[in-house]
Amino acid sequence: MSDSRPLPLGEIPRWDAEHEVVVVGQGVAGGAAAIEAARAGADTVVLERMTRGGGATSLSTGITYFGAGTEIQRACGFEDSVEDMEDFVALAAGEQADPERIRLYCEGSLDHFQWFRDLGVEYKATFIEEKTTHPFTDDCLTYSGNEEAWPHSARARPVPRGHKPAREGEAGGYLMEAVLRGTLEAGASVVNECRAERLVVDGTRVVGVAARREREPFLVKASRGVVLATGGFVFNDEMLAKHAPHLIQCNYKVGTAGDDGSGINMGVAAGGEAINMSEGLVLNAYYPPASHLKGVLVDGQGQRFVNEDSYLGRTSDAILTKADGCAYLVVDDEIHGRTQAFHKLAAVEGSFEELEKALDLPTGSLVRTMTYYNEGAARGEDPLFHKAAKYLKPLVEPPFGALDCSTDASFFGVFTLGGLSVRATGEVLDAGGEPVPGLFAAGRCTAGLCREGRSYASGLSIGDGSFFGRLAGRAAARSEPWS
């Protein structure tokens, strides 16, 4: 691993560039921070490791979590309020979430949405009826988490809040184009192919960044502050093993190669604390097609363990923790379709008895699970997990298939949800809760809005990064200058 220890000011020969605010990383968090720092009047530069900014957001659907009654929500016939949004976001953010962050996020949501529109991001006033993880059209509004799924549905009034930009396919690139354009328009400068390696400190105060630009040292002074927006650490296997070992079994890392924990390590080495490091979002998508939500997910004991209509962050976490990584989605001929993740059919048989045997499940286990499930579904009930009535139907049309949702047989995406401890306004904190002078952070290199994958909703990472990136940029810009 590269050396993340801060470089004392006395050890650097010169500054190659001098700015007030230096933002490290140009994903959505760094982009938002740079825009707001520059708009606040600070001389701002972004150091981006890649040839072009974009980060993990540019690889995503671009869905962002907005609510409290956006114009899109209203046009589609959904009422929402700050309070309703806060009820749900508190569930989604998890038990250890920061109430201050949740409050700020929901109270500021309409403004947050407008911020993106002002950058030129377009959204259509259309609702996506079918439950999906990846809407392929240019339609906008979607239930992007557990809003309609038990037990969340019983605890907060279900409202769709995922907003996809008006572009077909993956729209994250389109969204980031607007952010990159906005960064330059706001007056910030951008240095690409520039890898931040260490922070420069004067005593305990962070005063700059020691980077490498086309392999040459590049020392950048940050008289007001450095904003780390470097992403998570899912691409760093050593860090995963140390902090989130259960995520190692996931076979597809979601993000960019930049998500290697470099910013977290630099921040910790400068005195910051990393928290919530064991948490991550795990993604095994057995839908679309939405008909698969009518399937029955069983573990290696042939038992159910979660309602199949939950957001995939919850079902995937359950596959890992409750089912020990071994799970099958049982479907019948009527609901079977090809999944986006191309799950393999582990077996197709004419009866549950035969399917049970083919999957090597304990004798009688799957049969009794399916008998019980079908009896309930015929009554429109799921006594065990309260799956929504619209996804309940007895599976009675042979042949019966089992899609293999096991960690060793199907696609398990993962990214991390732990990182630097920061105030909602972006100041990086040490273990005693004191700010590290001159250091700010936002996005996936922080422990942010959502603290656990099992309650997550799509759009919370872009939402978190952009919302709190803006605050971090402003906080850095108004920070007392070092001299």
Add this chain to the structure above:
Amino acid sequence: MSDSRPLPLGEIPRWDAEHEVVVVGQGVAGGAAAIEAARAGADTVVLERMTRGGGATSLSTGITYFGAGTEIQRACGFEDSVEDMEDFVALAAGEQADPERIRLYCEGSLDHFQWFRDLGVEYKATFIEEKTTHPFTDDCLTYSGNEEAWPHSARARPVPRGHKPAREGEAGGYLMEAVLRGTLEAGASVVNECRAERLVVDGTRVVGVAARREREPFLVKASRGVVLATGGFVFNDEMLAKHAPHLIQCNYKVGTAGDDGSGINMGVAAGGEAINMSEGLVLNAYYPPASHLKGVLVDGQGQRFVNEDSYLGRTSDAILTKADGCAYLVVDDEIHGRTQAFHKLAAVEGSFEELEKALDLPTGSLVRTMTYYNEGAARGEDPLFHKAAKYLKPLVEPPFGALDCSTDASFFGVFTLGGLSVRATGEVLDAGGEPVPGLFAAGRCTAGLCREGRSYASGLSIGDGSFFGRLAGRAAARSEPWS
């Protein structure tokens, strides 16, 4: 939280005491470190926060994990070998464990056992037949983990390795008396009521400890090294929330008030890395009596989720992660006895139908679980979880009771398994894998031998602390002196 940041040498006015090795904490790890440092010829002092040493070990059963063919194992008719022990300890230590530690621990086990006997600890050559968590007699040898439980039993040849000292009741105090006596006999000195607060550093090298002794500052030079042996962090709620939030729901902290993470924080502030911080051992004991292992553990869906004859670290972890904290042990009249933890009877009814209703379980769920279980048990089989045949019996003697094993209704003990990253030989490592000069650690303030609670076996903490405490003491004693 108190300030854990290291104190630069230039900021201290004087040394109040000067030694070669300073050990912080006199639990089993600190005791072992002090004995070995002193025996290696180093001028050694132990700083102990309490009026008397002992640590969490002195509150425990004193069971220690020894094997590879101890005299006790042989006398009781059990064959064991380094290889067999290594097979099992690797499972118990968990997937992220350090193979080097496992190897050293098993290869050195006979020597480790003799080390305690040489200190005067006595062990009887007797085997404890009945599965129990707390042997109350002065008998010795016990299956103290998942050795006989599926799936461990299928992966490593079951051998008992828990060795309890020859004292009735809790024998940890007796064991620690021997360690405390041995510390003085080895020539180390002990300062009680002395609370280490910060490390003293010369640049990055640790050169001493800033402590408080009867409220007055007490500055102790450590020319060769400081050994942190301060215990875990289960008594620090803020640290639990940051690093192991799922453990907060456990209602009984196992350890002493000293297990507040102070050593971990001091080590991190001096440049060390804390790893594995989310892991802990959770303890909900529904046995003894061993007859309860014939009971059936069900979750809030009335489904089984683990074999009931597993070590309680595994069943308790399963209650938290698989059953979301809600579980009942179903017993019939024949096997019901009072448990050591005094679990409440949530309901007693004449039939499973009535019990299911009384517990508000989904209609039909418990009945089908019990029917399936009883059918298998009648054949001597547990198709779902392979509970050992000796604990299988159909539950058919009404009335039927449900012992409440839920987190909000019964005793859930917990201690932490994360801490400083250290070499097997005790050197504290930074995030880049480089040693922090002059700093060593052992015991529960480190990420040690066992990395996960669900696979843990009783005796691995005392075993880990004492074994690697000895190595840390020796490493500190032979460290190059600072001048």
